[in-house]
Amino acid sequence: MEPRTLILRDESVRRRAVAAVAEAPLGVVVKLSEPTRNAAANAALHAAIGAIAATREWAGKRWPLEVWKRLLVAAWSRANGEPLTLLPALDGAGVDIVQRHTSVMTQREVADLISFVESWAAMTAPEKEIA
Numbered sequence: 472m473e474p475r476t477l478i479l480r481d482e483s484v485r486r487r488a489v490a491a492v493a494e495a496p497l498g499v500v501v502k503l504s505e506p507t508r509n510a511a512a513n514a515a516l517h518a519a520i521g522a523i524a525a526t527r528e529w530a531g532k533r534w535p536l537e538v539w540k541r542l543l544v545a546a547w548s549r550a551n552g553e554p555l556t557l558l559p560a561l562d563g564a565g566v567d568i569v570q571r572h573t574s575v576m577t578q579r580e581v582a583d584l585i586s587f588v589e590s591w592a593a594m595t596a597p598e599k600e601i602a
Contacts, residue, residue: 472499478506505577512581516573519588527595545570547587 472495477488492501508516517536520543524536534542545555548570556569573581 472496505579508573508576508578508581512578512585513573516581516585516588519585519592523588523592527592540573541568541570543588543591544573544584546591547584550587551583 475491477484477491479485479488495501517540520539521536523543524534524539527533527539529539529542545568548555553571557566558569560567573584576584
């Protein structure tokens with residue numbers, strides 16, 4: 472049996488999915504999952520992180536978007552009780568953090584991450600001087 476993916480966009484697709492399950496031989500695995508992030512969610516996440524990367528320093532230095540993304544995903548993961556793993560680097564030079572990639576997050580998770588990023592940015596924004 473060839474694998475296939477059906478996205479439940481309307482009732483006709485739902486009926487096809489039900490029929491496919493009814494006709495499938497025993498032993499076939501059926502998996503239902505939330506949709507992963509889409510291009511719009513990815514763009515919104517990168518815009519929010521990009522705004523931080525363009526204006527903020529961390530540990531005395533400006534960092535590119537990808538570094539900020541790793542820092543913010545790690546902080547969001549800890550805030551949500553998700554484990555991060557520190558492993559000895561394969562080349563023996565320090566440690567590496569192993570964490571989830573945003574490409575496998577659901578749309579709901581990415582929306583929550585964007586809210587976290589925006590909240591973090593607001594809470595840590597430097598106060599503007601009053602003229």
